[in-house]
Amino acid sequence: MTASSPTDRRDRPALAGHPTVRVDRVACTGHGVCASLLPGSVRLDEWGYPVVLTAAEGGVDDGESARAAAVRLCPAMALYAERRS
Amino acid sequence: MNLVQLLEQSGLTGRGGAAFSTATKVRAAHEHGAALIVNACDGEIGAMKDAYVVEHHLPELVRGATLVGGRRVRYAAHRGSATEARLRSAGLDVLSAPARYVSSEETSLISLAQGGLARPMTKRQPFVMGGADSEGRRISPTVVLNAETLWRVAQVVEHGPQWFRSQGLPDEPGPRLVGVGGAVSRPGVIATSAGIALRDIVAAAGGDLDHSGPVIVGGLGGVLLSRAEAASATWSTEGLRAFGGRPGSGVVHVLDAGDCPVAQLAHWFDHAAGESAGQCGPCMFGLPSIAADWHELAVGSSPVARERLQRRAASVTGRGACRFPDGVAGLATSALRVLSDHLADHACGRCAEGHPSRSSHDRVLAH
Numbered sequence: 112m113t114a115s116s117p118t119d120r121r122d123r124p125a126l127a128g129h130p131t132v133r134v135d136r137v138a139c140t141g142h143g144v145c146a147s148l149l150p151g152s153v154r155l156d157e158w159g160y161p162v163v164l165t166a167a168e169g170g171v172d173d174g175e176s177a178r179a180a181a182v183r184l185c186p187a188m189a190l191y192a193e194r195r196s
Numbered sequence: 197m198n199l200v201q202l203l204e205q206s207g208l209t210g211r212g213g214a215a216f217s218t219a220t221k222v223r224a225a226h227e228h229g230a231a232l233i234v235n236a237c238d239g240e241i242g243a244m245k246d247a248y249v250v251e252h253h254l255p256e257l258v259r260g261a262t263l264v265g266g267r268r269v270r271y272a273a274h275r276g277s278a279t280e281a282r283l284r285s286a287g288l289d290v291l292s293a294p295a296r297y298v299s300s301e302e303t304s305l306i307s308l309a310q311g312g313l314a315r316p317m318t319k320r321q322p323f324v325m326g327g328a329d330s331e332g333r334r335i336s337p338t339v340v341l342n343a344e345t346l347w348r349v350a351q352v353v354e355h356g357p358q359w360f361r362s363q364g365l366p367d368e369p370g371p372r373l374v375g376v377g378g379a380v381s382r383p384g385v386i387a388t389s390a391g392i393a394l395r396d397i398v399a400a401a402g403g404d405l406d407h408s409g410p411v412i413v414g415g416l417g418g419v420l421l422s423r424a425e426a427a428s429a430t431w432s433t434e435g436l437r438a439f440g441g442r443p444g445s446g447v448v449h450v451l452d453a454g455d456c457p458v459a460q461l462a463h464w465f466d467h468a469a470g471e472s473a474g475q476c477g478p479c480m481f482g483l484p485s486i487a488a489d490w491h492e493l494a495v496g497s498s499p500v501a502r503e504r505l506q507r508r509a510a511s512v513t514g515r516g517a518c519r520f521p522d523g524v525a526g527l528a529t530s531a532l533r534v535l536s537d538h539l540a541d542h543a544c545g546r547c548a549e550g551h552p553s554r555s556s557h558d559r560v561l562a563h
Contacts, residue, residue: 135318136476136517138330156511160477189330191320 129172131193132181134161138189145190148181149173199263200226203349205357207369212302212342213240213417213445215433218349221339222264224324230337232265233309234346236273236283237293239300240415240445241467244375246343247279248385253347254286260350264341272305272340297416297471301518302340304473310335315473316518344373344446364389368432372443376401378450379408390432390443394421397431398450409451409460410534414444416468417523419530420461423453440530456547458494458538461531465490468524479521482512486528496542505532 131152132145141159151171153161164170173181182190197205203219210216212235225232234257236246249257250273261269271288273280274295283290291309293299299314306323308314310333317329326337341349348370352360361369368390374397377383381402388397394413395405405411411426412418419441421429429435436442451457465487474480489505492498509525516522532539541547 133320134515135320135330136478136515137316137318139477141477156478156515158477158481160481160515162511162515 129166129170130175130178131163131165131170131172132178132190133193134163135189135191138187140187140189142186144184144186145181148177148184153181199349199353202352202357206352206360207357207367208345208348208352208360209368210342211245211344211348211372211446212340213414215442215444218341218345221324221341222349224322225264225337225339228325228337230265230324230326230339231268231309232261232270233291233302233305233338233340234261234269234271234343235300235302235305235340236271236279236343237300237305238274238277238279238375239297240417240447241297241464242375242377242412242415242447242449243445244377245373245385245446246273247277248373248375249343249347250279250282254282256350256354257343257347258286258288260346260348260353261341263349263353264339264346270309272300272308274300296473297468298473298518298520301520303518305340306335306338309338315475316516316520318517365391365432368443372446374431374443374446374448376403376448376450378412378448379403379452380450388431391435392431394429394431394435394448395427398426398448401448403450405450407453409453409455410457411451412449412464412527413439413441413447414523415447415449416464416471416527417519418444418447419526420457420534421530422534425534426450440526456538457531457535458490458542458547461527461535462487462490462494465524465528468520468527472520476516476521478512478515482508482515482521483524486512486524490528490531493539494542496545499543502532502539 143155145161146153146155151173152164156162200219200223208218236250238246270291271283272291272293275292293314301316303317304314307317321327324339327335363371371389374386386397386400398405405427411421419439421439433442469484469487472479472483486508489501492501509528512521513525
């Protein structure tokens with residue numbers, strides 16, 4: 112139901128470079144814990160919701176243990192591991 | 197030849213907007229024993245072809261749906277619509293969806309069919325495989341196909357893939373429907389195919405792209421084309437790509453040359469802001485912000501608003517459970533591009549079109 116645009120994150124290889132987390136946007140309520148635990152790959156937008164940065168956007172790998180901690184500690188249980196194909 | 201092979205040879209793609217291979221979807225549905233929901237909601241702004249298919253081709257639609265879903269088929273339509281009444285009087289199992297934009301999104305219909313609210317769900321994996329919603333509620337395998345798509349399935353089976361491929365373009369074969377509305381004398385559904393000039397599609401509905409305003413292709417999830425772009429554009433994936441658009445859900449809305457397009461688009465963005473399901477932060481905050489930025493541009497103030505709108509459009513893209521924010525962001529980005537000069541006039545307090553009227557778009561947005 113929507114048009115694709117060059118800025119469309121889902122039409123790009125999400126993981127050019129490093130593995131990262133995905134956000135269940137329905138579950139996410141913007142606690143911001145992920146941005147604290149994954150400072151290299153997650154920043155918060157102007158409303159406090161996470162933006163997961165790809166390598167092309169300047170994101171760097173925060174490491175497997177930090178990702179696991181972020182998934183475990185998200186108060187909304189909104190983070191999950193990227194399914195790699 | 198079995199159904200999936202026939203569909204593969206035909207090259208049929210979904211007519212609801214995403215243009216995904218129907219053969220691939222049907223194969224997955226059969227592999228996972230998925231139930232079928234026929235989407236006849238005409239959920240996009242200005243969409244009218246699902247209603248047309250149900251009104252004029254219901255027996256073929258049912259045949260196509262039965263081939264894909266067997267006995268486990270439900271027909272989704274907006275509550276209170278003529279389409280819903282027609283489906284009911286034909287004795288079909290109707291899934292009645294609230295008449296809101298995101299309610300007819302595929303995961304909303306799946307949620308509704310399984311006892312949840314008609315709101316989009318996060319797709320951690322395709323729901324044709326089954327899965328769970330964000331609260332952990334189990335969702336059994338379900339596939340959603342558009343009403344026109346299923347009518348085409350029946351046609352492919354009846355007339356064969358060669359017949360289907362004899363229309364349209366090699367990589368976008370088959371007949372397709374387009375709903376044309378706005379500043380045209382005979383708004384309605386046009387039977388066409390990919391590769392036809394957009395000008396001819398609009399002319400078939402009694403419109404004239406030499407004397408119209410800009411054109412919205414694809415509704416709230418689409419793009420704005422300038423009148424000149426629309427007049428020379430080809431109705432195909434390739435032909436619309438240059439403008440960031442695509443044939444998608446088959447909706448063309450011609451704006452009136454006498455109305456200020458900036459003011460008209462403001463109504464579209466206001467409408468979009470009110471249609472967010474309010475689940476995903478970037479959508480529930482982003483879309484009202486985009487609408488507010490547009491209003492700020494329309495009254496001719498801050499040039500900062502333009503950059504902010506561009507940034508916000510990029511920021512909300514890809515950050516909803518469904519693609520509604522992506523769609524509105526695409527419309528906003530295209531509107532900024534097409535109406536750049538006009539917005540500059542607004543910034544100086546001038547607008548050649550004078551006072552906008554609400555009438556023409558209120559009709560379509562009241563949908």
